[in-house]
Amino acid sequence: MHPAPSIILFTALSGLGFGLMVWLGLTPGDKSAWVMGTFCALALALSSAGLVSSTFHLGHPERALKALTQWRSSWLSREGIVAILTLGCFTLYAGFWVLLDQRIPVLGWLSAALALLTVYCTAMIYTQMKSVPRWNMGLTPVLFLGYALTGGAWLAGEVTWALWLTAALGLLQVAVWAIGDGRFADTGSSTGTATGLSPMGDVRLLEAPHSGPNYLLREMVHVIGRKHSQKLRVIGMICLALLPLALGLVFEVKHMLAGVIVLMHLAGLLVTRWLFFAEAEHVVGLYYGKR
Amino acid sequence: MTQPKLDTSPAVADEIRKTTCYMCACRCGINVHLKDGKVKYIEGNRDHPINKGVLCAKGSAGIMQHYSPARLRAPLKRVGPRGSGEFEEISWEEALTTAAEWLASVRETAPEKLAFFTGRDQSQSFTSWWAQQFGTPNYAAHGGFCSVNMAAAGIYTLGGAFWEFGSPDWERTELFMIFGVAEDHDSNPIKMGLGRLKERGAKVIGVNPVRTGYNAIADEWVGITPGTDGLFILALIHELLKAGKVDLDYLIRYTNAPFLVDDDPDSPTYGLFLRDGEGPDKVWIWDRVTNSKQPLDKPGVKPALRGRVEIDGKPYRPVFELLAEKYLDEANAAEAVAERCGISADRIKRLAAEIAHTAFEKEITIEQEWTDFKGETHKTITGRPVSFHAMRGISAHSNGFQTCRALHVLQLLLGSVEVPGGFRFKPPYPKPVYGHPRPHHTVTPGKPLDGPHLGYPRGPEDLALDANGNAKRIDKAFTWENPLSAHGMMHMVISNAHAGDPYPIDVLFMYMANMSWNSSMNTSQVMDMLTDTDETGEYKIPKIIYSDAYSSEMVAFADLILPDTTYLERHDCISLLDRPISEVDAMADSIRWPVVEPDRDVKGFQSALLELGVKLALPGMVDKDGTAIYSDYADYMINHERRPGIGPLAGWRGNGEGRGRGAPNPEQINRYIENGGFWMDHIPQEAAFLKPMNKAYQDWAVERGIFDAPQPYVFQLYVEHLQKFRRAAAGHGENQPPDHLRERITETMDPLPVWYPPFEETRVDVADYPLHAITQRPAAMYHSWGSQNAWLRQIHGHNPLYISGDLWEEHGFADGDWAWLTSHHGKIKIPVARMDALNPKTVWTWNAIGKRKGAWALHENAPETTKGFLLNHLIHELLPEKGDGLRWSNSDPITGQAAWYDLRVRIEKAGADKQSRPDIPAQNSPVGKGPDALRYGEDF
Amino acid sequence: MTTLPASTDKKLGLVIDLDTCVGCHACVISCKEWNTGSYGAPLSDQDPYGAEPSGTFLNRVHTYEVSPPSGPAQVVHFPKSCLHCEDAPCVTVCPTGASYKRVEDGIVLVNESDCIGCGLCAWACPYGAREMDQAEGVMKKCTLCVDRIYNENIPEEDQIPSCVRTCPAGARHFGDLADPESGVFKLVEMRGGMDLMPEQGTKPVNKYLPPRPRDNPPEIDVLGPLLAQSTDEATGFFGWLDRTLEKL
Ligand SMILES: Nc1nc2c(c(=O)[nH]1)N[C@H]1C(S)=C(S)[C@@H](COP(=O)(O)OP(=O)(O)OC[C@H]3O[C@@H](n4cnc5c(=O)[nH]c(N)nc54)[C@H](O)[C@@H]3O)O[C@H]1N2
Ligand SMILES: Nc1nc2c(c(=O)[nH]1)N[C@H]1C(S)=C(S)[C@@H](COP(=O)(O)OP(=O)(O)OC[C@H]3O[C@@H](n4cnc5c(=O)[nH]c(N)nc54)[C@H](O)[C@@H]3O)O[C@H]1N2
Ligand code: SF4
Ligand code: SF4
Ligand code: SF4
Ligand code: SF4
Numbered sequence A: 001m002h003p004a005p006s007i008i009l010f011t012a013l014s015g016l017g018f019g020l021m022v023w024l025g026l027t028p029g030d031k032s033a034w035v036m037g038t039f040c041a042l043a044l045a046l047s048s049a050g051l052v053s054s055t056f057h058l059g060h061p062e063r064a065l066k067a068l069t070q071w072r073s074s075w076l077s078r079e080g081i082v083a084i085l086t087l088g089c090f091t092l093y094a095g096f097w098v099l100l101d102q103r104i105p106v107l108g109w110l111s112a113a114l115a116l117l118t119v120y121c122t123a124m125i126y127t128q129m130k131s132v133p134r135w136n137m138g139l140t141p142v143l144f145l146g147y148a149l150t151g152g153a154w155l156a157g158e159v160t161w162a163l164w165l166t167a168a169l170g171l172l173q174v175a176v177w178a179i180g181d182g183r184f185a186d187t188g189s190s191t192g193t194a195t196g197l198s199p200m201g202d203v204r205l206l207e208a209p210h211s212g213p214n215y216l217l218r219e220m221v222h223v224i225g226r227k228h229s230q231k232l233r234v235i236g237m238i239c240l241a242l243l244p245l246a247l248g249l250v251f252e253v254k255h256m257l258a259g260v261i262v263l264m265h266l267a268g269l270l271v272t273r274w275l276f277f278a279e280a281e282h283v284v285g286l287y288y289g290k291r
Numbered sequence B: 001m002t003q004p005k006l007d008t009s010p011a012v013a014d015e016i017r018k019t020t021c022y023m024c025a026c027r028c029g030i031n032v033h034l035k036d037g038k039v040k041y042i043e044g045n046r047d048h049p050i051n052k053g054v055l056c057a058k059g060s061a062g063i064m065q066h067y068s069p070a071r072l073r074a075p076l077k078r079v080g081p082r083g084s085g086e087f088e089e090i091s092w093e094e095a096l097t098t099a100a101e102w103l104a105s106v107r108e109t110a111p112e113k114l115a116f117f118t119g120r121d122q123s124q125s126f127t128s129w130w131a132q133q134f135g136t137p138n139y140a141a142h143g144g145f146c147s148v149n150m151a152a153a154g155i156y157t158l159g160g161a162f163w164e165f166g167s168p169d170w171e172r173t174e175l176f177m178i179f180g181v182a183e184d185h186d187s188n189p190i191k192m193g194l195g196r197l198k199e200r201g202a203k204v205i206g207v208n209p210v211r212t213g214y215n216a217i218a219d220e221w222v223g224i225t226p227g228t229d230g231l232f233i234l235a236l237i238h239e240l241l242k243a244g245k246v247d248l249d250y251l252i253r254y255t256n257a258p259f260l261v262d263d264d265p266d267s268p269t270y271g272l273f274l275r276d277g278e279g280p281d282k283v284w285i286w287d288r289v290t291n292s293k294q295p296l297d298k299p300g301v302k303p304a305l306r307g308r309v310e311i312d313g314k315p316y317r318p319v320f321e322l323l324a325e326k327y328l329d330e331a332n333a334a335e336a337v338a339e340r341c342g343i344s345a346d347r348i349k350r351l352a353a354e355i356a357h358t359a360f361e362k363e364i365t366i367e368q369e370w371t372d373f374k375g376e377t378h379k380t381i382t383g384r385p386v387s388f389h390a391m392r393g394i395s396a397h398s399n400g401f402q403t404c405r406a407l408h409v410l411q412l413l414l415g416s417v418e419v420p421g422g423f424r425f426k427p428p429y430p431k432p433v434y435g436h437p438r439p440h441h442t443v444t445p446g447k448p449l450d451g452p453h454l455g456y457p458r459g460p461e462d463l464a465l466d467a468n469g470n471a472k473r474i475d476k477a478f479t480w481e482n483p484l485s486a487h488g489m490m491h492m493v494i495s496n497a498h499a500g501d502p503y504p505i506d507v508l509f510m511y512m513a514n515m516s517w518n519s520s521m522n523t524s525q526v527m528d529m530l531t532d533t534d535e536t537g538e539y540k541i542p543k544i545i546y547s548d549a550y551s552s553e554m555v556a557f558a559d560l561i562l563p564d565t566t567y568l569e570r571h572d573c574i575s576l577l578d579r580p581i582s583e584v585d586a587m588a589d590s591i592r593w594p595v596v597e598p599d600r601d602v603k604g605f606q607s608a609l610l611e612l613g614v615k616l617a618l619p620g621m622v623d624k625d626g627t628a629i630y631s632d633y634a635d636y637m638i639n640h641e642r643r644p645g646i647g648p649l650a651g652w653r654g655n656g657e658g659r660g661r662g663a664p665n666p667e668q669i670n671r672y673i674e675n676g677g678f679w680m681d682h683i684p685q686e687a688a689f690l691k692p693m694n695k696a697y698q699d700w701a702v703e704r705g706i707f708d709a710p711q712p713y714v715f716q717l718y719v720e721h722l723q724k725f726r727r728a729a730a731g732h733g734e735n736q737p738p739d740h741l742r743e744r745i746t747e748t749m750d751p752l753p754v755w756y757p758p759f760e761e762t763r764v765d766v767a768d769y770p771l772h773a774i775t776q777r778p779a780a781m782y783h784s785w786g787s788q789n790a791w792l793r794q795i796h797g798h799n800p801l802y803i804s805g806d807l808w809e810e811h812g813f814a815d816g817d818w819a820w821l822t823s824h825h826g827k828i829k830i831p832v833a834r835m836d837a838l839n840p841k842t843v844w845t846w847n848a849i850g851k852r853k854g855a856w857a858l859h860e861n862a863p864e865t866t867k868g869f870l871l872n873h874l875i876h877e878l879l880p881e882k883g884d885g886l887r888w889s890n891s892d893p894i895t896g897q898a899a900w901y902d903l904r905v906r907i908e909k910a911g912a913d914k915q916s917r918p919d920i921p922a923q924n925s926p927v928g929k930g931p932d933a934l935r936y937g938e939d940f
Numbered sequence C: 001m002t003t004l005p006a007s008t009d010k011k012l013g014l015v016i017d018l019d020t021c022v023g024c025h026a027c028v029i030s031c032k033e034w035n036t037g038s039y040g041a042p043l044s045d046q047d048p049y050g051a052e053p054s055g056t057f058l059n060r061v062h063t064y065e066v067s068p069p070s071g072p073a074q075v076v077h078f079p080k081s082c083l084h085c086e087d088a089p090c091v092t093v094c095p096t097g098a099s100y101k102r103v104e105d106g107i108v109l110v111n112e113s114d115c116i117g118c119g120l121c122a123w124a125c126p127y128g129a130r131e132m133d134q135a136e137g138v139m140k141k142c143t144l145c146v147d148r149i150y151n152e153n154i155p156e157e158d159q160i161p162s163c164v165r166t167c168p169a170g171a172r173h174f175g176d177l178a179d180p181e182s183g184v185f186k187l188v189e190m191r192g193g194m195d196l197m198p199e200q201g202t203k204p205v206n207k208y209l210p211p212r213p214r215d216n217p218p219e220i221d222v223l224g225p226l227l228a229q230s231t232d233e234a235t236g237f238f239g240w241l242d243r244t245l246e247k248l
């Protein structure tokens, strides 16, 4: 799949934002209104920036509200609705706290639950795609939730949680890669099944239907850069988990270092999210003799 | 939510105008849907005899062709050096006056100094008439480099070729064998026919080194080695003869199998027929009953097919015996040819058996009374449901004429020509050699030529040679080098004119032929010839006039451009005097008419040519007082008469009832338009088969003006005309070839088909050039025109060289690789791709995809110019030297057909690249470049 | 309308005969020209005369090479457009309801005025049957020529998809695959019509007729009696000739 920057940013940032909301809703601690305000603003900014960024790749962003209508069947619709509810609920929660200094834990729990649900919905947009076997497995939402919670924990300053979660996320990501690598083969899809010609023999594309590029190839058959994926996995893993863990375990996480770790984690997140798209092979590639 | 309400009945168009497609030479009927004055949709015309409603990719993309940014906009005068593409727009008055000035003096002094060649012309009966009135002998269209082998072999053998002049009996054939065809001119009919065979479950066998398109859907693929079809076919004949699987009754009645041939090697008439007077079939045969010579057409005779007889002290043998002896020779056995052809002996035998089985065990009998030319009435017609088709794969070789002949002889031996289930002609074919003119070439300054330029020579006396044996035509057609060059030799014009051999010319006038690019061999050198100057700095070819509709490569090399309209903007005439659109059961012709008006200062070429004719006061185009006889081409289409009552269009003549014959009818074009752009007249039932010998057909054809008197004839297994040239080569008669050609003529012009190796492989070291290199036409592209088409070029924007899996592995190629391809003449660098369904000794690519930078309104980095390439750079119009001081032309020695597919190459792996080589520098575009985005249909 | 109808009255679709398709691309261009001037926004082309021409097409023809375990390689031309799946994942993913499957005939359509151009439906389609128009920013797909097949301004015999009408080889068939009496239904029965990527669970309505077996020599014993005759005998070919001529 084409790793569109807008989608990478959307999923990465909104995930972080909603992850932060989870922590702010569950373990707000005794932050001052000011501090809480800053955290809440950050959570809202990240999640809504992500949502806004997702509209950049729309052909018709002005019709974006129509995307909320199909909650009965569409995960994208559901995600939009739940995200708005989450934002609303969390704003209420934050508003009471920051402006009125009223802490309403129920709103916090509800916000946290909704935030998790939003991330789940986001993940399900990808998970549901049978056409992209690497995504089409139960671990995908777990992974997205893992990213949200871990990133959120780092942002929220929940260092202990963050360290445990980071370790778990690292393992999870490795598992997802390992299992994901075999997903395409597991489906049994091949150019032979795609064309129905497998009973006749080995099937190979001889001539593509068009000698130039097209939308399908640009969007779904991204092969450029994938040859670096092993390298990128290592880099991603180092930034995402290994360095934050090492630093967090060796030093006391405060101020500057917290910032460094968060940025490092974010960098790792962007790399792995890029890989999430770039490595995902759509079955349509079979028609083009590409994966 | 409920589902949206849809308007499922939107208005489609304001108006539908029916005309004829011109995205290729198939000439399908089209319904052009117009909305707000623009072309909205083009679909096939269901009533049309050719396409019956279907349309190919090019036809549907006509919209993009018609609105192409490469369309020329006004007449152009060259202002930069030739080849640069620098032009200035001028008025038509200036353009035609300039042309007339150049041409008037030529006509008065030496008309042959005009060479007028018309490429992919669909109005040859008109352009040739114009050239004839001008008086130059130098006229032809593109047939000489296209498929004259096929055409001439067909005419000399059957009285017509496959091509679009006849067709397999798609409704009845059970076994269809197709040799060397990728698309052909009969593009849609062949596809429709194949579809019909598939529907009926008939078997299709494709004989082709490459398995794509028609060959891909063939039930069996014979991946023959290029240039060996003749051997393969003769082996089939050998096996069939050996098994006695030939139709003797048919051979006796409808072919020259029983003709008596002079068998005395010392006689001047050795190998010629024993004649009984002047007519073509006035021959003697040997009657088995009376044991005496008898005239062929005497009812009741039983002609002998074997036995040497003495008549007036001289020995004679029937054609069939000569034929049988020749092909029963073990040199033609399956085992003897298998390796060379790349087809196992068992397979050849099995194919022969399958053919025999279908022809004779699945015989068809049709209850239809008919009368033959002897007056004998038959109650039934016997059909042989085996049919064949072939095109450039067998004809574009230096042994192509004889290979095409061999295939026709095979058809005749099976008795499957002009019978149910076999191959059938479309009127005005069949038409034997005698139904065609002889070539004419006598020049009188200021006067028309003595007759039509092109024709079918019947012997050495018809060659276009002067008293000293020099060529009279600039292309050296109809000379001893290629005596039967019935379509002229357009591919030799530029190099001969450049060399001033046989004489220099003054004006080169071309129409619709991209001669500086894909229609020439040796493209780079042709560009040099067109721009070469003499000591005084003058161009060696002093003046070049060219008519094109688009900014092609050739435009850059002209001094004066006459911009044509697109096919939707002009009148055209698809005439029975030309290459018509008839069907096996009907004669038909059609027109084009301006379904939209041009929005540029352009003019239909034929109308422009008439205006030029008026300026030159050419006879037939002006009255005595110098006024124009025809106001434009439409007027000519209606009012011109070739013979009294016979004009360009056959329908609705006279009072509107005239079919084929009748006075000009001023309403004629309107009647065509009302009828969907075409006219069709069905052949009567009893005239439908065995047309050459069928009295009802002959009479009907005379009635319809196809000929003026019945001209029955029999098919020619043995072509006596060829033997006449051989007799001359053996030293007989007044006209004899130069000594260096005697041997070649004797070897190649055998009156019974022979096979000899393609010339190029006898001149190069085949170990050094182990591979055959060929091209194929892509169905969705027409030569060079397609690349300006925004839709089609997305399908074929560049062309890889396909190489077989074996070669791929041998050279260690990987996806995305490039290679050097080298011939005896040149070297090109190109991208490669793997293909397994390919003869292992063959490489191929799509034809004419490569483009010169700056042409066709394309951006200079278009893939056609960066990755696309032409094989033409590797092909030379002359064969490699063999040390005899002579340069022999790379063509068929009989017809002069360019031997495109004789090319031998070697391949070497090259690194990845971004630019194919040679990389010819850009030409300027007189029309700018196409837009960066398109949303065609936005307005509707 | 993102939920799929439980069932549709008809199942209109195409049956494509891979045994007959010569790969001429006629259907590709005919589809383009019809649809660029009809339903919805035009099918635009980017860089149409430049280095990377690329445009929206609703139907494309691939060419495959198939190497059987024995015998020569074969080439199969393979046209592909929307298969109007019964379990169309492209519909259920659509967040706006723009994508829907018609209840009356099962045609899968995009209501362009509702489409936000998110591209999700194209991701969901395993077959690459949807292309986003780059100029209009909405999703395009085969409409099964819904504006032809019921169009009263078109003669009845032409109320078929543009691609079907144009196909020179007659490799494309249109009809109601739910109707056992229909031509297409019978073709599928007779020729073993198949689904593409059945493992995707989309239940395509369009069916493909597989190429018939190729390069199989006929079973009739052609070598025996047919080719072994005359010359074996003492009189050879000419003996045979004489005997045969006697009978004529
Ligand atoms: N390597 C290789 N070379 C080949 C062949 C091959 O198989 N392999 N095939 C050969 C054969 S058989 C042929 S016939 C030639 C064909 O080669 P060409 O005769 O060059 O054919 P086109 O490319 O069609 O070019 C004809 C010209 O006609 C112009 N034209 C198009 N429409 C109109 C119109 O309406 N009016 C006017 N006035 N001009 C128009 C086009 O713009 C173009 O410049 O190529 C030959 N060259
Ligand atoms: N779409 C489209 N249609 C066209 C044209 C076009 O440019 N595009 N051009 C028109 C013109 S001008 C012409 S002349 C006709 C030509 O029509 P075709 O004769 O169909 O043209 P080619 O593409 O030259 O096809 C030659 C075929 O012969 C095969 N071949 C080559 N060498 C041999 C051999 O030695 N033996 C055998 N058995 N096969 C061999 C090649 O693989 C190829 O398939 O097409 C006309 N129709
Ligand atoms: S075959 Fe195609 S391009 Fe040729 S005339 Fe017919 S529709 Fe036009
Ligand atoms: S083929 Fe693709 S676009 Fe068409 S209905 Fe099936 S999933 Fe949807
Ligand atoms: S691109 Fe349009 S039709 Fe497709 S899912 Fe998005 S909104 Fe629906
Ligand atoms: S049915 Fe219509 S829209 Fe669909 S592929 Fe055919 S022509 Fe195109």
Ligand code: SF4
Binding pocket: C020, C021, C022, C023, C024, C025, C026, C027, C028, C061, C077, C079, C166, C167, C168, C169, C170, C171, C172
């Ligand atoms: S038009 Fe017919 S034969 Fe041509 S590619 Fe399409 S389906 Fe195949």
Ligand SMILES: [Mo]
Binding pocket: B145, B146, B147
């Ligand atoms: Mo040609």
